[in-house]
Amino acid sequence: MAQSVSSPGTRGPHTPSQLDLFAATAQAYMDQSGASNTEIYEAVADRLGIDPGAHVAxxxxxxxxxxxxxxxxxxxxxxxxxxxxLERVPDERGIWRLTGKGRFRLQEWQAPGTGLVAFSTRLGVAILxxxxxxxxQVDAPIALCITSPPYPLASPRAYGNKSGDEYIDFICEALEPIVAxxxxxxSLVLNISNDxxxxxxxxxxxYREKLVLALAERLGLFKMDEIIWHNRQKAPGPTQWACKTRQQLTVAWEPLYWFTNDPQRCESDNRRVLQPHTERHAQMLAEGGERRARASSDGAHAVRPGSSYVNATPGRIPGNVFEAGHTCAGRNQVQRYAKAHGLPPHGAMFPERLVEFFVEFLTQADELVVDPFSGGGTVAAVAERLGREWIATDLMLEYMQAAGAARFCPDDAWFNPALWHRESDALRPRQLAAA
Ligand SMILES: C[S@@+](CC[C@H](N)C(=O)[O-])C[C@H]1O[C@@H](n2cnc3c(N)ncnc32)[C@H](O)[C@@H]1O
Structure with missing residues (x-):
C-alpha cells in the first residue's frame, strides 16, 4: 500500500491523504481509547466527512x-x-488503546516514520x-524548500544540534527525501551560519564549503547563488576573537544558499520581486533617459544620452544581498505567546520579509513550499498568506504549540486537541505529561 501523502490542497473530502487519515485515526483513539474497530472506522469517517461505502473496490x-x-x-x-x-487492551479481542508514550511526549513526539498532525489549514499542514x-511519506511536487536547520554550534541551542561530519550527514539525510x-x-534555500x-x-x-559540495555531489543539486543576509541587529561577536583578542571582525551576515535541481529550467523570476526605482532613477526615466555620456575607466560600461535608460521599466532588479534585521511582527507574536503560556522562546526565527522574498521569487500561487525545520512557523505563516500550499515539520512540541496558536486563527485552522485546548476564543497549550 502506498505510504505517501498528497499535497494538502489537492485532497478532497472523499480522498483523504495518509496524513489526514493518520491524524483522524490517532485522534479517534485519543477521543475513545479502547474502542472497537467498527467504532474507530465510524469516528474516522465522521471526522473526514467521507462515506466508507464509497471505497469498496x-x-x-x-x-x-x-x-x-x-x-x-x-x-x-x-x-x-x-x-x-497503541497496545492491546488485556483480555479484549480486537480492542486497542493508546499507550502512555502514544498519548504524549513532553519534549518530542517520538513516532519514527509517522509524525502527528499538529494543525492544518486549507493550504497546509504542520506536523510534529x-x-x-x-x-x-510526501510525494507531492515541491516547488521550494526554504529552511534553516539547527546550526553546528559549539554550545548547542535548546533544541540540540550535531557537529562536524555528523552535521553534513544529518543535513543530507534530512534534505534527501525533499530533493527527491x-x-x-x-529550489532549495538553505540558511546556515557563517560563524x-x-x-x-x-x-x-x-563546514559550509563541505556542505555545499555534499549537496552537489550526494543530492545532485546545483548552486544558483550564495545570497548574503546582512543583519544589522546581530549581536556583536565572537566575543573571544572580536572583542578580546581583536583578531576578528564582528559578525554581520549569514549565507542563504540557493540550489536547484535543474538550472536551465529553474522557475525563479525576478519580475515577481522587483523593487521600486530610486527617486533619482525614476526622474531620469520620466525625463526620457540619461542626458550625460559616462563610461567606466576601462570603457566596459558606458551610458549614452538618447539610448541609455530611455525605456521605462517596472522596477529595479534586487541585488543578491538581502538587508533585514531578525525582528518582525510575526516573531514578536510567537515570543509573546510563548512567554504568556510558559513555553520556551524560540531563539532563531526568520524575519517574515526574508521568507516572503524567496517565496515570491521562486514560486507561484498554489505551489507547494516546505520547511522541514519550521521552528516558530515563519514559512508556514508566510506561505499561507501568499496563497501557497505548505508542509512544515518540527521536532519540538512547545515550538509547534507557540507557532500554531500565535500565527494561525482557530477559526481558519484545525488544531489537534491533543496539543491545545480552546477557552472561549483563545487556544491554550496543553501541559503534556511525560510518558
Ligand atoms: C533554526 S530553527 C528554525 C527556525 C525557523 N526558520 C523559524 O523561522 O522559526 C531549527 C529548528 O529545527 C528543529 N529540528 C531539529 N531537528 C529536527 C528534526 N530532525 N526534524 C524536525 N525539526 C527539527 C528544532 O526544533 C528547531 O526549531
Missing part, C-alpha cells in the same frame, strides 16, 4: 471486493502499533515529528 487478480477505507485505517493502526503507540521520517520530491526547476569556529581558534570552520 475489487482488489488483486481474483477481484475480491474490499473496503479500501477500512484497510487504510488498519494500516494506520499497524503503524501506531509498530511504533509502540522528525523531518527525516515525515518527508519520506522537488519538481523540475524547483562556526574551529575549537579554540579564531579560524572559521570549513
Amino acid at each position: 475489487p482488489v488483486g487478480a481474483d477481484g475480491v471486493r474490499y473496503n479500501l477505507f477500512h484497510r487504510n485505517v488498519r494500516w494506520v493502526q499497524q503503524s501506531l502499533k509498530k511504533d509502540g503507540l 515529528g522528525d523531518c527525516r521520517a515525515v518527508f519520506r 520530491s522537488l519538481k523540475t526547476g524547483g 562556526i569556529f574551529e575549537r579554540g581558534s579564531p579560524a572559521r570552520s570549513l
Whole structure:
C-alpha cells in the first residue's frame, strides 16, 4: 500500500491523504481509547466527512471486493502499533488503546516514520515529528524548500544540534527525501551560519564549503547563488576573537544558499520581486533617459544620452544581498505567546520579509513550499498568506504549540486537541505529561 501523502490542497473530502487519515485515526483513539474497530472506522469517517461505502473496490487478480477505507485505517493502526503507540487492551479481542508514550511526549513526539498532525489549514499542514521520517511519506511536487536547520554550534541551542561530519550527514539525510520530491526547476534555500569556529581558534570552520559540495555531489543539486543576509541587529561577536583578542571582525551576515535541481529550467523570476526605482532613477526615466555620456575607466560600461535608460521599466532588479534585521511582527507574536503560556522562546526565527522574498521569487500561487525545520512557523505563516500550499515539520512540541496558536486563527485552522485546548476564543497549550 502506498505510504505517501498528497499535497494538502489537492485532497478532497472523499480522498483523504495518509496524513489526514493518520491524524483522524490517532485522534479517534485519543477521543475513545479502547474502542472497537467498527467504532474507530465510524469516528474516522465522521471526522473526514467521507462515506466508507464509497471505497469498496475489487482488489488483486481474483477481484475480491474490499473496503479500501477500512484497510487504510488498519494500516494506520499497524503503524501506531509498530511504533509502540497503541497496545492491546488485556483480555479484549480486537480492542486497542493508546499507550502512555502514544498519548504524549513532553519534549518530542517520538513516532519514527509517522509524525502527528499538529494543525492544518486549507493550504497546509504542520506536523510534529522528525523531518527525516515525515518527508519520506510526501510525494507531492515541491516547488521550494526554504529552511534553516539547527546550526553546528559549539554550545548547542535548546533544541540540540550535531557537529562536524555528523552535521553534513544529518543535513543530507534530512534534505534527501525533499530533493527527491522537488519538481523540475524547483529550489532549495538553505540558511546556515557563517560563524562556526574551529575549537579554540579564531579560524572559521570549513563546514559550509563541505556542505555545499555534499549537496552537489550526494543530492545532485546545483548552486544558483550564495545570497548574503546582512543583519544589522546581530549581536556583536565572537566575543573571544572580536572583542578580546581583536583578531576578528564582528559578525554581520549569514549565507542563504540557493540550489536547484535543474538550472536551465529553474522557475525563479525576478519580475515577481522587483523593487521600486530610486527617486533619482525614476526622474531620469520620466525625463526620457540619461542626458550625460559616462563610461567606466576601462570603457566596459558606458551610458549614452538618447539610448541609455530611455525605456521605462517596472522596477529595479534586487541585488543578491538581502538587508533585514531578525525582528518582525510575526516573531514578536510567537515570543509573546510563548512567554504568556510558559513555553520556551524560540531563539532563531526568520524575519517574515526574508521568507516572503524567496517565496515570491521562486514560486507561484498554489505551489507547494516546505520547511522541514519550521521552528516558530515563519514559512508556514508566510506561505499561507501568499496563497501557497505548505508542509512544515518540527521536532519540538512547545515550538509547534507557540507557532500554531500565535500565527494561525482557530477559526481558519484545525488544531489537534491533543496539543491545545480552546477557552472561549483563545487556544491554550496543553501541559503534556511525560510518558
Ligand atoms: C533554526 S530553527 C528554525 C527556525 C525557523 N526558520 C523559524 O523561522 O522559526 C531549527 C529548528 O529545527 C528543529 N529540528 C531539529 N531537528 C529536527 C528534526 N530532525 N526534524 C524536525 N525539526 C527539527 C528544532 O526544533 C528547531 O526549531
